[in-house]
Amino acid sequence: MNARAPGERGPARRCAREPVAVTGMGLVTPVGTSAAAVLAAMCEGRSGLAAPAAGHALDGCLEVAGFSPPIDPESVLPGPQARTVDRSIVMALRAAEDALADAGIEVGRDVDPYRIAVIVSNVGGSATLEQQVLSRAARGRLGVSPYLLAGVLPNMGAAHIAIRHGIRGYSSSIGTACAAGAQSIGEAARLLRADEADVVVCGCSEAPLHPTFADAFGNARALARGWAKDPGGASRPFDRRRNGLVLGEGAGVLVLERLAHADARGAGGYAAVLGWGATNDAHHIMTPRADGEGAATCLRRALADADLAPGDIGYLNAHGTGTRLGDLAEAAAVRTVFGEHGPPVSATKAVTGHLLGASGAVEAAVTAAALGRGLLPPTHNLQDPDPGCALDHVRGAPRATRAEAAVSTSFGFGGHNVSLVLGAPATRRVRRA
Amino acid sequence: MIDAEIRRFALASLREMNFDVEGLDDDSLLGPAGADLDSVALAELGIRVEDRFGVTFADDEAEQLAAMTIGEFCQAVAGLLAAAPTAGS
16 A cells, blocks of 8 residues: 555556556356356356256246356345345355455555445346336335345446445446446556556446346347257357357456556456457447447457557457357457458357356456466357358367467447457466466 | 234344344334344335335334334334224234
């Protein structure tokens, strides 16, 4: 800690493009609760997707989904609140607690409470809202809990994390649907580069596994169908037999830190965020531009922000949801930017399903772990690549790499595109997930 | 008799709301010095009592709940019930 007054900004010495360190990671996913576990699941082809159990609220709504492990709400919240918060907030709290512990940060001891920020969001506690709407329909006004808002608002993950850990600096929640997790990391980097904080807790948590959301995705014809007998085969990004995404739940929270701050406290970094970019397709509410132009411009911005050329990128962790249009547009964007001989590509959603906004944070963590291990994970189920998605796909077995920089892409309903450029650890100390 | 029922319902509600009711009695405060209900929890307790007994707390009555003991709260509910004899279950 330094001797500044609380919240006071340091001298203006920051380079706008200074990399920032990823010093902690906390994940909740259908294939494990660490980046190393998700990387291993991808490398081993171990799917986290399953049919809903008989009697589950989703039985009959969804053929297959990505269920994350149960978390006792009372392990992260006082009893009376634990009863009333949405699962998305419980997972956000768990992931944030794990990420801060992983980074070795206790607020007040390792960082000034006013110099740590939190940028965490979720689409909103829609399962809890669904239940309350039904309760109100059945019982009228008295069926509605006064705890509802504190349990479901999209900012409440960030708010609960701030309250639990005493984080008193900047706080916000990014609402860009499935780009939100990645964008939270980008905004965190922006905050650190501007010296508005020393540490940022950033990411996203999503709990969309309830009937109303399942039916909304299903009726939009976005979900993979016909995989009830082979749930592990349902999510198959870039494969010719892909026919939609698989909904999943989970959370990804990263601790980002100014390099000098991480070095000063001797914290090892998993990776560096070297740059990022964001654009909007300005095209359609739910489908991407077929030519991937918005996503391509986003990738170029991220590379420019990182001061790297396309040839410097040794791995691309794709958004890769397994929808026909989405995968085609993404492949087009990657070819536009990287040409015919682009970087090796793989997609995490093949084993986790689509964790909506949380996927970008989880995939950034996986990308960091892949760089740290020097191991590029394959895309599970990619047996017969769609010729329309021609890329250098990693499939079958993992590939060894000496890549020093990688990109993770995320795209959200509403045309939101975000690209993150991650690099090998920038701190003097190095950790491996 | 109705007092006992109100007290039983209030304590059952607090238990359902995940509060520790061990050791609470008529003299325990609802607020921070006792059962430790915050404003949202008090609002929920109020809603549950309104739902169960068909009474309605006025805004100024609701504001006073934090300073009440459990015994006073039960008396307040009983008072509302007596004032509206056709309401309740």
